[in-house]
Amino acid sequence: MTSGPTRGQPTTFRGRIVATPYERALHVVVYPTCEDDLLRLLEFAEARRVALIPPGGESSVVGGIEPDVPPNYAGVLSVELREMRAVREIDQLSRRARVQAGILGPDLEEALRREGLAFRHCPQSYTCSTVGGWIATRAGGRSATLCGKIETAVESMRVVTPRGRVETRKVPQSASGPGGKAWFVGSEGALGS
Template identity: 40%
Template sequence: MIKSLAKHTNRKFWGWGYADFCLTEAENTAIEEAGRLLAPEGGTPVSIPQLAEYNLPKPRISPPAALKPLLSSTPYDRLFHAYGQSCADILRMLMRDAPNPPDFVAFPKTQKDISHLLEWMEKDNIAAIPFGGGTSVCGGVEPDVGDTYNGAVSIDLQYLDKVLQIDPVSRAAHFEAGIFGPDLENALRPHGLTLRHFPQSFGFSTLGGWIATRAGGHFATQYTHIDDLVESIAMQTPRGPLSSRRLPGSGAGISADRMMLGSEGTMGIITDAWVRLQ
């Protein structure tokens, strides 16, 4: 039984996909043949990592009592949030090399929870790392922050996954940022609508992650970038909430949406958004 505060514990902590996913015999054979071509002298087999095989450092920080119910320091939660899903990330996990996991993983359930977390983390000089589905391949969720901060906390938004409103007349919908791609599309399907944004990470990535990284939908044609589909964005920052207005169009000054799109967690934590539908 995995100890975790997460509601999704069926994913591998060390690599891509679900924990019970296995390659077919034909796929394993193809990999072995490719391996012999790349390394005729042979290689060293690597076993599937187990949680007990990692020597994790103790958390460096002490959270206030009021926030402890939101925070986890279990091995599964810390390791799952230690890296993204690049080839280098997975190889390091296979080598049992995770020297800089987050000190804690936070699982806020409301925007007020996020506000309280950011207030504590700013006060105690702790790095806040927004975490959606953890599919980053460029180090965006890695909590290796050096000695500049007293510690690092990964803030996982998986509980902020509600469908707030669907407007079939305007062909728009309002979602919390932690909703995963399949759940978002399943909510729209009964209305005959779709966001039509299908990045390669679709099954394990979130709306907030798409917006924060300016994701492209590689499995769709025509409108493929999330930029084209966003109507308004809301985020929590260390200085309070920030949101853009939902307007049909505007040419008045700087676009707040464009500041938040692709911000990669540097401005704050995206909590919800209105999106255009097809």
């Protein structure tokens, strides 16, 4: 039998060896259930200088979910959005769906399939990653050459930030004017959840 790592030694994080001293480890995992919970959490974190890490399906391959924050932060919280995984609306006519960020790929696909629709976005981590994670990382996938990356499928977004909610316009893609979704797609969750 072996004992766990001592302070400063590498620890195992989902099969990946990471040099994570215990003082930079996650302190708490939180499970918000609605946008209001997220807003209160962001306000709390900003006021107390606490880092928030939204791990999505924990399928990151670039270290985006590891608690590598500056030492002047008071703590690190993992924000699990698995309680925010509802399909809010499916519009058959426009082929538009409104979903929460914590929904997994297979769950979204099943909800759409029941309506005779399909999403056709298949990143390698499809079975264990979330729509919010796809958007935050600008996910591609094996169908990207045909259907495009995730930003081509995102029409609008409602994002919770420490300053409140931001909602982009609900219009089909346009080549004119600034696109608000461009601020958030690929931002790795740094600008909001």
